[in-house]
Amino acid sequence: MRYHAGVFMILLLLMGCGKSQDHLEQQMHHTEEQIKFSTVKNETTIDQYESNQAKEIVATFHETTEVFAANTKDWLMLAFNVTHMNRFQLKNIEKNVKKRLTEEFPHMKIEVSTDEKMRLELKKLEEDLHTNNLPQQTVEKRIKQIISLSREET
Amino acid sequence: MSMKSKPPFPPTSTSYKQTEQAHETPRPILLNCIKAFLIGGTICVIGQCISLFYISFFDFTEETAGNPTIATLIFITMLVTGFGMYDKLGQFSGAGTAVPVTGFGNAVISSAIEHRTEGFILGVGANMFKLAGPVIVYGVFSAFLIALIKTVLQLLGVI
Numbered sequence: 001m002r003y004h005a006g007v008f009m010i011l012l013l014l015m016g017c018g019k020s021q022d023h024l025e026q027q028m029h030h031t032e033e034q035i036k037f038s039t040v041k042n043e044t045t046i047d048q049y050e051s052n053q054a055k056e057i058v059a060t061f062h063e064t065t066e067v068f069a070a071n072t073k074d075w076l077m078l079a080f081n082v083t084h085m086n087r088f089q090l091k092n093i094e095k096n097v098k099k100r101l102t103e104e105f106p107h108m109k110i111e112v113s114t115d116e117k118m119r120l121e122l123k124k125l126e127e128d129l130h131t132n133n134l135p136q137q138t139v140e141k142r143i144k145q146i147i148s149l150s151r152e153e154t
Numbered sequence: 155m156s157m158k159s160k161p162p163f164p165p166t167s168t169s170y171k172q173t174e175q176a177h178e179t180p181r182p183i184l185l186n187c188i189k190a191f192l193i194g195g196t197i198c199v200i201g202q203c204i205s206l207f208y209i210s211f212f213d214f215t216e217e218t219a220g221n222p223t224i225a226t227l228i229f230i231t232m233l234v235t236g237f238g239m240y241d242k243l244g245q246f247s248g249a250g251t252a253v254p255v256t257g258f259g260n261a262v263i264s265s266a267i268e269h270r271t272e273g274f275i276l277g278v279g280a281n282m283f284k285l286a287g288p289v290i291v292y293g294v295f296s297a298f299l300i301a302l303i304k305t306v307l308q309l310l311g312v313i
Binding site: 004008009115117118120152 | 209
């Protein structure tokens with residue numbers, strides 16, 4: 001019994017840790033089209049050109065699965081999700097994304113997050129920007145709120 | 155008589171051990187593992203749901219949602235232990251209910267209930283952390299050691 005349990009455990013471990021060839025190939029062909037992001041129209045009170053551009057840039061990273069972003073005149077807040085296995089390198093990916101965006105938008109203050117809360121809040125903001133013509137102050141207030149949430153520590 | 159010449163166990167003890175082994179019911183290790191995995195996993199899924207609830211409906215991030223989630227899980231454990239259901243669940247799944255934070259909560263709450271008759275100070279107060287105390291002591295001590303190692307590594311510029 002003990003022998004069988006041991007063999008079963010080792011098999012489970014091997015199955016869990018092994019990366020199949022299909023999975024590797026799938027990851028290599030993880031193209032821009034598969035990544036979920038929506039472009040916010042630019043006729044809103046605050047031009048969302050920078051955040052739309054940033055979304056396109058982050059979508060080129062093969063680790064990302066979905067990207068949300070919004071910007072004011074000075075701030076760019078971006079939240080993205082990574083594939084399950086890449087969660088081990090979360091900090092590194094976040095650093096690389098921030099570095100890339102800082103190079104692309106040197107005139108802006110950039111905040112990058114992979115947190116679920118930021119993704120939810122930015123998604124809501126994007127939807128509101130799509131449907132309602134939010135006043136500039138509200139957009140700025142909401143982005144500031146999201147940034148302060150992302151800096152919160154336990 | 156030197157220690158080396160002594161047999162490790164007296165002959166009666168060895169024969170008793172053999173008899174015991176022959177009559178012992180074999181432990182269903184694989185079944186226990188599966189039960190622990192399923193029940194422990196279910197507790198973790200409930201925890202994840204509570205965490206998502208706090209993230210979605212309150213101003214908690216993934217990082218800060220941990221504390222209220224643990225508090226809620228311990229509160230639920232308190233109720234379940236009080237109603238006498240947690241020990242039955244523990245009997246069924248073993249480590250599956252002991253390893254998550256609910257096991258820690260159960261250890262504190264069940265000893266508080268057990269020693270209630272001895273009074274609040276010498277009964278509940280003195281015995282509440284009898285089992286959970288070592289967890290706190292070694293938890294804090296190992297956290298201190300890890301923090302110390304991290305600080306040294308950061309000072310050396312390794313991380």
